[in-house]
Amino acid sequence: MPLNQHYDVVIIGAGPAGTACALALQGSGLRVALVDRKQFPRDKICGDAIPSPALKAIRQLSQAWYDELFELTTKAETRNSRLVAPNGTEIVVQWKARTFNSPRLHFDQHLLSMVKRHTKTEVLENFGVKRLEISAQQATVFPSAQAAPLTAALVIGCDGANSVVARQLTNRTLDRTRQCAAVRAYFTGLSESDEQTSEFFFLDEYRSGYFWIFPVGQGVFNVGFGMLSAQIAARKLDLKQVLRHLTQTHPRLATRFAQAKQLSDIQGFGLPLGGVQRPISGARFLLAGDAAALIDPLQGHGIDKAVQSGILAAQQAVRCFQTHDFSAAQLFEYDRQVQTHIGKKLARSYHLMHFLSAKAWLVNGAFRFGRHPLIKNLLLKAVG
Missing domain, CATH: 3.30.9.10 (D-Amino Acid Oxidase, subunit A, domain 2)
Structure with missing residues (x-):
């Protein structure tokens, strides 16, 4: 049972987007809850590559946090990428920026432990979300289990490709x-x-x-x-x-x-896949990471975009509280920021992937x- 059922910000989903958002809100003075339907450590099925831009984004928040990520014991620090064409022709790329691969079972747990140790965020695991309601006064998050709902001025949906927040608060359909x-x-x-x-x-x-x-x-x-x-x-x-x-x-x-x-x-x-502009905000809510469909179409990964968008969402949350404005018009600034910093590159990647695929x-x-x-x-x- 939460100690405090009303928050300034409720972040739904404790993967890289949600934890990056919570880390970026450290020091903001806002009351933040980070909820996830699973108990950590939990597996997240993906390729387990942690691209260097994701690590650089954390480094911009804190050099100490960046250094801490490299303390993971279960990882492979990758120096090279070997790409093999259909006819067997190879290219080997040697990367200058530090990066690594790590099972998400361990990487996501490490990020969440950083939130617990370095911020005042209240972390609620085993907290599935059944539905959300948005009113002029607040956002209400109703849990799937028998528990009291949470209320907040702002909800940030970081709950993955099958996002409850995206399904209920946008008109997204499968394409x-x-x-x-x-x-x-x-x-x-x-x-x-x-x-x-x-x-x-x-x-x-x-x-x-x-x-x-x-x-x-x-x-x-x-x-x-x-x-x-x-x-x-x-x-x-x-x-x-x-x-x-x-x-x-x-x-x-x-x-x-x-x-x-x-x-x-x-x-x-x-x-x-990213590369097309979709609604990723509205009155009292934002979407980040896979919930905002920010997977790179060419490379197939999204952890870097998840971390980057989580940080952008935190910055937008601070702007909302500074202006006391949680309207759709105010929150649309987040859409513009994501398009500028992330969306344009994803659009280029999608067109290049589509051009090359056949x-x-x-x-x-x-x-x-x-x-x-x-x-x-x-x-x-x-x-x-």
């Missing part, structure tokens, strides 16, 4: 052309792999997607495959079967998995010419 689906499992014992290299395989038989091998520390690898939901539906693909087939029969992959041991079941997840020959050519340092730098700028 398979703006949706990806993916599957992943953990393996050990892969050959020709190392803890410093993340690998991406673009396959002629499965366009508009890629297969990945990401080290996550202690000899474990996150192995997965994802592609556009529209293509999955059109071809009636079972992605779990596709992943098994690739690891067992693909000429560039099967030998590497010959002695591998699968540590977990194959599990699936959805990815709402043109394996063009991908092969880009990889061939991409070996030239100048062309490689241009490609890196295009994909981030």
Whole structure:
């Protein structure tokens, strides 16, 4: 039972967007609650890559917090990305900025522990949200369990791709052309792999997607495959079967998995792609992270955008309290900030992904010419 059932801000969802938002509100003087339907540590099914922009965003809040993230024991500090074209042409990229891969079971727990230790945020786990009501005076959050509702001046929805906040407070519908689906499992014992290299395989038989091998520390690898939901539906693909087939029969992959041991079941997840402007705010509410559909269409990850948008949401919350204005018009400034700092790049990524997805020959050519340092730098700028 919450100690105080009225807050200035209620953040729904304690993943990277929600925890970044809570960290960014530290020192604001606002009464903040961070709620999540799960008890941490909890697994979050994804590729487990933690891009350097996510870490840089935390660094802008606090150098000490940034340093603390690298104290994670279960991680692989990645230095390289190996990209393989459909015809087998390779590009190896050496990254200058520090980054790592870490199972979300551990990474998200670490972020939440930072919120508990460094802020006055009240954290409520096992707090599922059933519905929300918005009035002129406040937002009311009704829990799914038998408990008293929470009230707040502002609600920030950071509750993922299946966001309750987004479903109830916006008119969002499923668009398979703006949706990806993916599957992943953990393996050990892969050959020709190392803890410093993340690998991406673009396959002629499965366009508009890629297969990945990401080290996550202690000899474990996150192995997965994802592609556009529209293509999955059109071809009636079972992605779990596709992943098994690739690891067992693909000429560039099967030998590497010959002695591998699968540590977990194959599990699936959805990815709402960014690149189109959607309503992500309204009277007394904001959306951030996957709830705001901020997944990069080209790279397939969203943790950096989640952290960045969570911080932008915190900044908007402070502006609302400074002006005592929680209207849709005031909160639309957040939409503009997200579009400026995040949305424009996602739109470019979506158009580039759509352009390349049906043109394996063009991908092969880009990889061939991409070996030239100048062309490689241009490609890196295009994909981030």
